Amino acid sequence: KAGVTQTPRYLIKTRGQQVTLSCSPISGHRSVSWYQQTPGQGLQFLFEYFSETQRNKGNFPGRFSGRQFSNSRSEMNVSTLELGDSALYLCASSSRTGSEAFFGQGTRLTVV
Amino acid sequence: QKEVEQNSGPLSVPEGAIASLNCTYSDRGSQSFFWYRQYSGKSPELIMFIYSNGDKEDGRFTAQLNKASQYVSLLIRDSQPSDSATYLCAVNEGMDSSYKLIFGSGTRLLVRP
Numbered sequence: 001k002a003g004v005t006q007t008p009r010y011l012i013k014t015r016g017q018q019v020t021l022s023c024s025p026i027s028g029h030r031s032v033s034w035y036q037q038t039p040g041q042g043l044q045f046l047f048e049y050f051s052e053t054q055r056n057k058g059n060f061p062g063r064f065s066g067r068q069f070s071n072s073r074s075e076m077n078v079s080t081l082e083l084g085d086s087a088l089y090l091c092a093s094s095s096r097t098g099s100e101a102f103f104g105q106g107t108r109l110t111v112v
Numbered sequence: 113q114k115e116v117e118q119n120s121g122p123l124s125v126p127e128g129a130i131a132s133l134n135c136t137y138s139d140r141g142s143q144s145f146f147w148y149r150q151y152s153g154k155s156p157e158l159i160m161f162i163y164s165n166g167d168k169e170d171g172r173f174t175a176q177l178n179k180a181s182q183y184v185s186l187l188i189r190d191s192q193p194s195d196s197a198t199y200l201c202a203v204n205e206g207m208d209s210s211y212k213l214i215f216g217s218g219t220r221l222l223v224r225p
Contacts, residue, residue, distance in 0.1 A: 031210070031211055033211050033212070033213065035213075035215075042215055042216075042217045042218065043156070043200065043202075043213075043215040044215075045212055045213060045214060045215075048206065048210060048211050048212060050210065055206070055210040055211075056206050056210055056211065056212040058212070088155075090155055090156070092211070092213070094211050099144050099161050099163060099204075100158055100161055101146065101158065101161075101211055101213060102158055103148075103155045103156050103157070103158075104155060105154075105155050106155045
């Protein structure tokens with residue numbers, strides 16, 4: 001069974017640009033969550049999608065947004081990038097009734 | 113947003129010993145709890161989840177949950193150098209089977225050969 005796939009793995013952007021990250025969950029999983037990991041703040045929850053609906057949202061500015069498609073694949077978008085957005089962005093995939101949440105390999109975003 | 117607290121370590125144990133990792137959380141309504149292992153430069157890897165009071169065992173790992181004390185722990189028996197990593201405790205604050213994992217800052221474990 002394939003795991004959670006995130007693309008791209010690495011990304012370098014300039015301040016002020018926007019970026020879109022993609023996450024394909026484990027087959028059959030309908031919940032996708034996004035997290036930001038930085039050395040200073042650790043792992044922080046961004047948002048969760050289930051059946052194309054955002055169910056939970058963390059404390060991030062509106063520049064951070066996401067969506068989920070009918071095939072459960074999810075994208076997150078960060079607009080007007082700031083240097084502080086440099087981080088490892090992780091998505092986690094979960095089944096509807098199970099309790100496990102499995103992470104992808106992450107996308108490392110560097111803003112210069 | 114509620115808090116999840118972990119001792120940052122490092123916790124150093126000799127090979128073959130039992131490593132005990134602890135986590136406390138502030139949200140009494142939390143229902144499920146997770147332990148992840150993260151090697152440097154890698155993504156978190158799920159070790160165990162637990163949602164009932166008591167112990168849950170899986171191989172060399174045992175998770176212990178005490179909801180009254182708002183405490184969850186992870187025991188690693190027969191620790192190996194390959195267990196050296198950062199261990200992250202996470203609490204699910206999502207309602208109605210949704211997911212909103214709140215993570216502690218992690219405990220770094222060092223297993224000495």
